[in-house]
Amino acid sequence: MAQDLLKGKKGIIFGALNEMSIAWKVAEQAVAQGAEIVLTNAPIAMRMGTINELAAKCNNCPVIPADATSEEDIQKLFEGAMAHFGGKIDFVLHSIGMSPNVRKGRHYTDLNYKFLQTTLDVSAISLHKALATAKKMDALNDWGSVVALTYVAAQRTFPDYGDMADAKSLLESITRSFGYHYGVSNKVRINTISQSPTITTAGSGVKGFDEFIAYSESMSPLGNADALACADYCITMFSDLTRYVTMQNLFHDGGFSNTGVSMEVISKFAPEEK
Numbered sequence: 001m002a003q004d005l006l007k008g009k010k011g012i013i014f015g016a017l018n019e020m021s022i023a024w025k026v027a028e029q030a031v032a033q034g035a036e037i038v039l040t041n042a043p044i045a046m047r048m049g050t051i052n053e054l055a056a057k058c059n060n061c062p063v064i065p066a067d068a069t070s071e072e073d074i075q076k077l078f079e080g081a082m083a084h085f086g087g088k089i090d091f092v093l094h095s096i097g098m099s100p101n102v103r104k105g106r107h108y109t110d111l112n113y114k115f116l117q118t119t120l121d122v123s124a125i126s127l128h129k130a131l132a133t134a135k136k137m138d139a140l141n142d143w144g145s146v147v148a149l150t151y152v153a154a155q156r157t158f159p160d161y162g163d164m165a166d167a168k169s170l171l172e173s174i175t176r177s178f179g180y181h182y183g184v185s186n187k188v189r190i191n192t193i194s195q196s197p198t199i200t201t202a203g204s205g206v207k208g209f210d211e212f213i214a215y216s217e218s219m220s221p222l223g224n225a226d227a228l229a230c231a232d233y234c235i236t237m238f239s240d241l242t243r244y245v246t247m248q249n250l251f252h253d254g255g256f257s258n259t260g261v262s263m264e265v266i267s268k269f270a271p272e273e274k
């Protein structure tokens with residue numbers, strides 16, 4: 001594989017908590033493809049996770065703490081990243097999700113609305129805040145690329161995904177709406193990648209996740225896409241090879257989203273032979 005798809009490019013990667021995180025793999029792949037990066041995560045995640053180990057592996061890149069719901073933190077993050085790079089930024093990965101309702105097992109029909117605000121703010125509005133801050137600061141180069149990670153529950157109902165489904169719908173809507181404005185003004189492109197269920201800290205917070213991963217595997221002609229494969233797709237989206245792709249929700253799910261039923265699943269409903 002080519003080793004220079006992101007040569008000369010500079011990027012910010014949100015959301016690497018530990019080595020299971022999708023963002024962790026994206027950071028490693030981006031550096032392997034020649035990029036320079038800055039890592040960021042919420043201050044509390046810095047203490048809980050192992051992001052400094054990742055930074056050491058990524059040519060000792062800076063780690064700048066930022067709560068993605070704080071405009072002030074995001075501004076400081078972009079300032080710090082631009083000072084480090086000595087110029088503007090070419091790509092941003094938004095790999096952030098958290099729902100207090102899901103964490104605390106609140107049923108979708110009985111949401112705590114304060115928690116819902118937090119779910120939406122952390123998991124979706126944070127993308128708007130990052131984009132708005134970058135635009136005001138003129139922090140992204142023309143033809144820059146922003147990718148946010150999402151899930152098919154934005155389009156179809158998965159009961160245990162709770163209010164994260166609403167957050168992902170909003171995230172995808174912000175992608176389209178901001179993608180229009182940032183495209184017209186600066187040729188910046190913004191897309192979401194809709195990833196297969198993947199075993200990570202955020203993923204395993206969803207009730208019945210193991211059963212669901214097995215179901216998804218049997219409903220995907222290619223099987224579930226893993227975190228490394230997702231990282232590879234993110235790299236192509238950051239590269240110049242995809243420069244006219246914007247405002248899209250791109251499924252990276254082994255074909256799950258277009259499969260009505262698989263033979264493997266339907267065979268489970270066959271009458272038992274007597």
Ligand SMILES: NC(=O)c1ccc[n+]([C@@H]2O[C@H](COP(=O)([O-])OP(=O)(O)OC[C@H]3O[C@@H](n4cnc5c(N)ncnc54)[C@H](O)[C@@H]3O)[C@@H](O)[C@H]2O)c1
Nearest residue numbers: 015017021022042045068096097149197198200201202203
């Ligand atoms: N794992 C899956 O099954 C799956 C499937 C599709 C999409 N996704 C999405 O991929 C993205 C990454 O999740 P992951 O599975 O790698 O899990 P993860 O738990 O490793 O990553 C989630 C990240 O969000 C960060 N975060 C939470 N609150 C924050 C805040 N206020 N400010 C800044 N960062 C904050 C966490 O610290 C963590 O690093 C999420 O958007 C998730 O919804 C995951």
